[in-house]
Amino acid sequence: MQKGISKSTLSRLPVYLQYLKSLPKSSTDNISSTMLAGTFCLGEVQVRKDLASVSNAGKPKIGYNVSSLILELENFLGYNNVNDAVIIGAGRLGKALLGFNGFRQYGLNIVAAFDVDENKLGKTPEGKSIITVSEFSNICSRLKIHIGIITVPTESAQAVCNQMIENGILAIWNFAPTHLDVPPNILVHNENMALSLALLSNHLKENTK
Amino acid sequence: MQKGISKSTLSRLPVYLQYLKSLPKSSTDNISSTMLAGTFCLGEVQVRKDLASVSNAGKPKIGYNVSSLILELENFLGYNNVNDAVIIGAGRLGKALLGFNGFRQYGLNIVAAFDVDENKLGKTPEGKSIITVSEFSNICSRLKIHIGIITVPTESAQAVCNQMIENGILAIWNFAPTHLDVPPNILVHNENMALSLALLSNHLKENTK
DNA sequence: TAGATTGTTAATCGATTAACAATC
DNA sequence: TAGATTGTTAATCGATTAACAATC
Numbered sequence: 287m288q289k290g291i292s293k294s295t296l297s298r299l300p301v302y303l304q305y306l307k308s309l310p311k312s313s314t315d316n317i318s319s320t321m322l323a324g325t326f327c328l329g330e331v332q333v334r335k336d337l338a339s340v341s342n343a344g345k346p347k348i349g350y351n352v353s354s355l356i357l358e359l360e361n362f363l364g365y366n367n368v369n370d371a372v373i374i375g376a377g378r379l380g381k382a383l384l385g386f387n388g389f390r391q392y393g394l395n396i397v398a399a400f401d402v403d404e405n406k407l408g409k410t411p412e413g414k415s416i417i418t419v420s421e422f423s424n425i426c427s428r429l430k431i432h433i434g435i436i437t438v439p440t441e442s443a444q445a446v447c448n449q450m451i452e453n454g455i456l457a458i459w460n461f462a463p464t465h466l467d468v469p470p471n472i473l474v475h476n477e478n479m480a481l482s483l484a485l486l487s488n489h490l491k492e493n494t495k
Numbered sequence: 496m497q498k499g500i501s502k503s504t505l506s507r508l509p510v511y512l513q514y515l516k517s518l519p520k521s522s523t524d525n526i527s528s529t530m531l532a533g534t535f536c537l538g539e540v541q542v543r544k545d546l547a548s549v550s551n552a553g554k555p556k557i558g559y560n561v562s563s564l565i566l567e568l569e570n571f572l573g574y575n576n577v578n579d580a581v582i583i584g585a586g587r588l589g590k591a592l593l594g595f596n597g598f599r600q601y602g603l604n605i606v607a608a609f610d611v612d613e614n615k616l617g618k619t620p621e622g623k624s625i626i627t628v629s630e631f632s633n634i635c636s637r638l639k640i641h642i643g644i645i646t647v648p649t650e651s652a653q654a655v656c657n658q659m660i661e662n663g664i665l666a667i668w669n670f671a672p673t674h675l676d677v678p679p680n681i682l683v684h685n686e687n688m689a690l691s692l693a694l695l696s697n698h699l700k701e702n703t704k
Numbered sequence: 705t706a707g708a709t710t711g712t713t714a715a716t717c718g719a720t721t722a723a724c725a726a727t728c
Numbered sequence: 729t730a731g732a733t734t735g736t737t738a739a740t741c742g743a744t745t746a747a748c749a750a751t752c
Contacts, residue, residue, distance in 0.1 A: 501742080501743070503742095503743070503744090504743090538744070538745060538746095540744080540745060540746075541743090541744065541745075544743095544744090554751085554752065555750075555751045555752050556751075556752045557752070
């Protein structure tokens, strides 16, 4: 029952996965929840409970087989079945994301970016296209794309969001610092830089006095 | 007592602030928790409780004065007292962050970026410097910088992190997809793209079948 | 005054942690 | 067998929500 997985568990799974993948092949074959908990300063029971939602191959006294656990996590997180995505907004950030080829390892394939500015159209050094937004609808429906990435300025974010939803986008990764209004079946994940900064600055305020 | 504010409350405050700032000056002078709750699909009591941690100027029947609330939020979140920061890693992402001037409005001033690669040294179009890492220690201690941004590849992230801590950095904004080991008084905020992608892909898995 | 809205106290809900039996 | 480690059930903790008195 991989249905009702809690958001907090889901947020820790990729962290475990990253760590497991970073382990040298030559090191241990197996890893215990105690070890994992130690490296992340978490409770060991919490780790076990998290892992229980993706695997039941933990063995008492031995722990979890690292390579099977990696596979199970990748499977569960969907890193194996690649999802196509598009970007609207080919500014600095949009281009950085478009050119970054590290998303592939997380099962994300950015097909192209779109922009209204004619001057920005063309190809990135990596060979990805920046296309005029008037082609957006075409390409989106033809390729059945379900993930949209928003990297436009705040003012146009909601309009771009609506356009995405009209064209079948189901999950939105929003880098614009604003709240987006969407129907309940659409997921918006806000990459909220302001929030991140608030955490940093709050920490400093309490630790530098 | 702005001490024991919960992390979940702290994460919502910047969202309120952004929204309040986006309201046209000409619109309402006052806003109620009911309205705020409506636009963010939150409980109204939750909003009131959040706001209570930064303000006690809410008036029954009237609500909160928008402009005072903005000031109180900015104050609380530290957007007024600017914090200097440095970046290590002047790759594509590092440069995008360095060149982005929108952080200023959140009280973050990125002083410079550092890199080991001689070819990357110089100035950005915006006039910010990319400096050799051997100068890092100098500049950091001279300017008393407390925020470090990590945009190096995974392999060097821990080393860079250690170097930052040695030079007085207290809060780290980590874009490298890896866990960093730090002493308990140091804050690491992971900008975890893998986690974001996991949320998107999990949503799709459950909504496209 | 009546009604909308605040702020607070108590109840609920969900996630984390503790305790422990099962087992390799 | 003894000990380390898993998985699960019960207790605790914290955050959200409900109920309600205070007040402009």
